[in-house]
Amino acid sequence: MKAFTRIMGTAIPFLEDDVNTDQIAPMGAGARMSEDYAQTLFQHRRHSADGAEIPDFVFNQPQFRTGAMLISGRNFGCGSSRESAVWTFLAIGVTCIITRSFADMYRENCLQNGILPITLPDAQADQLEAAVVAANGAAPFAVDLVSQEIKGPHGLRIAFDISPADRARLLEGLDDIGLTLKHKAEIEAFEKKMAQHIPWSQRADASSL
Amino acid sequence: MGRSIFDKIWDAHVVCQRMDGRDLLFIDRHITHELHAPHAFKKLKAAGRKVRRPDITFSALDHTPASTPGRDDNTNPQSKPFLDAVRAASRENGVRVFDLDDADYGISHVVGPEIGMVLPGATHAVPDSHACTVGGLGALAFGCGTTELEHVLATQVMALVRPKRMRVHLEGKIGALASAKDVALKILSQIGVSGGRGHIIEFAGPVARALSIEGRLTLCNLTIEMGSRSGLVAPDDKTFDWLYGRPWAPKGAMWDRALAHWRTLPSDEDAIFEREVTVDCHGLQPQITWGTDPAQVIEVNGHAPNPADLPAEQRGAIERALDYMGLQAGQPLVGLPVHRIFIGSCTNARLPDLQEAAEIVRGQHVAQGVVALVSAGSARVKREAEAIGVDKVFRDAGFIWGESACSMCAGANGDRGEAGERILSTTNRNFENRQGRGVRTHLVGPALAAAAAIAGKIVDVPKMKAGE
Numbered sequence: 001m002k003a004f005t006r007i008m009g010t011a012i013p014f015l016e017d018d019v020n021t022d023q024i025a026p027m028g029a030g031a032r033m034s035e036d037y038a039q040t041l042f043q044h045r046r047h048s049a050d051g052a053e054i055p056d057f058v059f060n061q062p063q064f065r066t067g068a069m070l071i072s073g074r075n076f077g078c079g080s081s082r083e084s085a086v087w088t089f090l091a092i093g094v095t096c097i098i099t100r101s102f103a104d105m106y107r108e109n110c111l112q113n114g115i116l117p118i119t120l121p122d123a124q125a126d127q128l129e130a131a132v133v134a135a136n137g138a139a140p141f142a143v144d145l146v147s148q149e150i151k152g153p154h155g156l157r158i159a160f161d162i163s164p165a166d167r168a169r170l171l172e173g174l175d176d177i178g179l180t181l182k183h184k185a186e187i188e189a190f191e192k193k194m195a196q197h198i199p200w201s202q203r204a205d206a207s208s209l
Numbered sequence: 210m211g212r213s214i215f216d217k218i219w220d221a222h223v224v225c226q227r228m229d230g231r232d233l234l235f236i237d238r239h240i241t242h243e244l245h246a247p248h249a250f251k252k253l254k255a256a257g258r259k260v261r262r263p264d265i266t267f268s269a270l271d272h273t274p275a276s277t278p279g280r281d282d283n284t285n286p287q288s289k290p291f292l293d294a295v296r297a298a299s300r301e302n303g304v305r306v307f308d309l310d311d312a313d314y315g316i317s318h319v320v321g322p323e324i325g326m327v328l329p330g331a332t333h334a335v336p337d338s339h340a341c342t343v344g345g346l347g348a349l350a351f352g353c354g355t356t357e358l359e360h361v362l363a364t365q366v367m368a369l370v371r372p373k374r375m376r377v378h379l380e381g382k383i384g385a386l387a388s389a390k391d392v393a394l395k396i397l398s399q400i401g402v403s404g405g406r407g408h409i410i411e412f413a414g415p416v417a418r419a420l421s422i423e424g425r426l427t428l429c430n431l432t433i434e435m436g437s438r439s440g441l442v443a444p445d446d447k448t449f450d451w452l453y454g455r456p457w458a459p460k461g462a463m464w465d466r467a468l469a470h471w472r473t474l475p476s477d478e479d480a481i482f483e484r485e486v487t488v489d490c491h492g493l494q495p496q497i498t499w500g501t502d503p504a505q506v507i508e509v510n511g512h513a514p515n516p517a518d519l520p521a522e523q524r525g526a527i528e529r530a531l532d533y534m535g536l537q538a539g540q541p542l543v544g545l546p547v548h549r550i551f552i553g554s555c556t557n558a559r560l561p562d563l564q565e566a567a568e569i570v571r572g573q574h575v576a577q578g579v580v581a582l583v584s585a586g587s588a589r590v591k592r593e594a595e596a597i598g599v600d601k602v603f604r605d606a607g608f609i610w611g612e613s614a615c616s617m618c619a620g621a622n623g624d625r626g627e628a629g630e631r632i633l634s635t636t637n638r639n640f641e642n643r644q645g646r647g648v649r650t651h652l653v654g655p656a657l658a659a660a661a662a663i664a665g666k667i668v669d670v671p672k673m674k675a676g677e
C-alpha cells in the first residue's frame with residue numbers, strides 16, 4: 001500500500017449527505033470483470049438517460065475531473081461494501097476524503113487502500129466547505145498527515161483528529177496482512193484452544209464431531 | 210459488570226491485540242462470492258499466500274448467475290468469467306464451491322443458516338454488506354471489502370476496532386398483516402440510515418422474541434441499512450429448535466454441549482449499552498419506502514411527504530427523492546401503477562416469505578403488463594417450495610418461477626428494470642438506479658409485493674384483506 005504523508009491539489013466539493021456506494025460505483029448494466037474505474041465514478045449521476053454528460057454535475061466540471069481530495073457530508077459511503085467505490089476515487093487521483101461522518105465499512109475500505117479518511121466536526125466542516133466552494137478549484141488545498149492539518153487559501157488552517165494507529169498505518173503504508181501474520185503463533189494457539197473448548201466452532205460441518 | 214451477547218461473542222473470539230491496537234477477531238465461518246473474490250484470490254496468489262483455513266472457507270456463486278429457469282453458466286454471458294475465476298481459485302486452495310448444480314446452492318446469507326453452518330455465538334464474514342443477516346441466529350457477522358476479504362483468506366482473522374453497543378427494544382404486537390420486513394422498515398423510519406453507525410445492534414423485546422427465525426434473519430438483514438455493520442437477536446429455544454437436525458449442526462452429545470454453551474450467550478440483565486432505543490410496533494401495518502433511501506418509509510396507506518412541511522435544510526433531499534420517484538408532494542402511494550414485482554434476495558426469499566406471498570396470489574392472476582419474478586433464496590428453499598406446490602401457485606398466477614440468485618436485488622446478473630418503471634421489491638435497497646437506470650424501487654414485504662402484482666398497482670393490503 002502506498003504511504004500517505006502530505007498531499008496538495010484540487011479539493012472537490014460534493015456536499016451531499018448519505019452518499020451511497022451504489023451511486024459512487026454503480027453496477028452499470030451488470031457486473032464486468034475489469035472496469036475503468038474513472039469511467040464508473042458516479043456514472044449515472046454524470047450522464048442523463050440518453051448518455052449525454054450533465055455539464056454542471058461537479059465531477060463533469062473541467063476543474064473537478066481529477067483532484068486530490070473530496071469534501072462531502074454525513075454518512076458518506078453508506079450501503080454496499082463494494083471496494084470499487086474507493087477505487088473510483090483513486091482512479092481520479094483522490095487520496096483524501098473529508099466528511100462530517102463516514103459509513104463504517106467505507107472508512108475501513110479507505111484505510112485499506114491508503115486513502116486518508118478525515119471526519120470534521122460541524123464548525124470546521126462548515127469553514128472548510130465554504131473555502132472549497134469559494135476556491136472552486138482555482139486554488140489548491142493541502143492535507144498534512146504528519147502535522148494533522150488541512151491548509152487552504154487565505155491562511156486557512158484546520159486541525160483534524162485521527163487515531164494514532166490509523167495515522168501510523170497510513171504514514172508507513174503498512175501491509176495489513178503482513179502486520180497480522182506477525183501474530184501467526186497466537187492464531188494457531190487460538191485454533192487449538194477453540195478445538196478443545198468449542199469444538200463445533202472449528203469444524204464447518206459439525207455433524208460428524 | 211454484565212456483558213451483552215455482543216461482548217460475549219467478541220471476547221471469545223479475540224486472538225490478541227495487534228500492535229496497532231486493533232483486535233484480531235477469529236472468523237469461524239467465511240463465505241466469499243464470485244463478484245469480489247476473484248480480485249482477492251488474485252492478490253493473495255501474487256503475494257505468494259494461500260487460504261489459511263480452506264476447511265471453514267466457502268465460495269458462493271450468487272451475485273451474477275441468471276435467474277432464468279433452467280439457466281447455466283452461459284445464460285448470462287457476463288457471469289461466466291466470474292464463475293470460472295472463483296472455481297479455479299477455490300480448487301487451487303481446496304475451498305468448496307456451492308456451485309450452480311450443488312444441492313446447497315444459494316445466496317450465501319441464506320445457505321449459511323439453513324444448512325446449519327452458521328451457529329449461535331459464531332463469527333462470520335462475507336464480502337457482502339448483508340453478512341449481518343445471520344445475526345438472526347445469534348451469530349456475529351461482518352460484511353467486508355475486497356482487501357479485508359483477502360486478509361481473512363490469508364489469516365482467518367479480521368483486524369477490527371471494537372464497536373459500541375446499541376439495543377433496540379421492539380415493543381408491542383405487530384398487526385396480523387405485517388411481517389419482519391415491516392418491523393425493519395419501521396425501525397429505519399425512526400433511527401435513519403446512520404442511526405446505528407459505529408455500533409452493533411441487539412434487537413430485543415417482545416417483537417424480536419415473537420418473530421420466527423426466518424423473520425429474525427430478515428430483520429437482521431437490514432441492520433446495515435441502519436448504518437450498523439452488524440446486528441443480532443439473542444438465541445432462544447426457537448433458535449435451537451430451528452437448528453436441530455440441520456445437516457451441518459452438531460449432533461448427539463456434541464449438540465448437548467453446544468446447547469449448554471448457547472444458553473449462556475444472551476445479554477446479562479445488567480449489561481451496558483452505549484445507546485438504547487425503543488420502537489413501538491403495536492398494531493404495525495405493512496410499510497413501504499416512498500423514496501430513494503431505505504429510511505424513507507411510510508405505512509402503505511400513507512402519503513409521500515410534502516417538502517413545504519419540512520425545515521428548509523431537509524427540503525432539497527426530499528424534493529430530489531420525490532422527483533426521482535415520480536411522485537408529487539403529499540401524494541398517496543396506494544393506486545400507483547406498478548410495472549415489475551420482485552420477490553427474492555437474502556432479505557425475503559426464505560420459505561415462509563414465499564408462502565406468505567403465495568397465500569395472497571393463490572387462484573388469482575398477475576395484472577396485465579406486469580412482470581413478476583420470484584427467485585428463491587437457495588436451491589433448498591426452491592425444492593421445499595416445489596414440494597408443497599408453492600411454485601405452482603406462482604406459475605399458475607403468471608409469475609416467473611426463476612432460479613435462485615441475487616437477481617434483481619443488485620442487478621449484477623443483468624436482471625434489471627427499464628427507466629421509469631416502478632418496482633415493488635422485497636429486497637433491501639431502493640437507491641437510485643440500483644435495479645436499473647431510472648428504475649423506481651419501493652421496498653416492501655412479500656405480502657404487499659404479491660398483492661401489487663395481482664392488482665397492477667400499489668394496494669392497501671389491510672383494506673384489501675378486509676374485503677373493501
Ligand code: SF4
Pocket residue numbers: 271272316317318337338339554555556614615616618619637
Ligand atoms: S441478495 Fe442482494 S443484498 Fe443479498 S447477497 Fe445478493 S446482492 Fe447482496
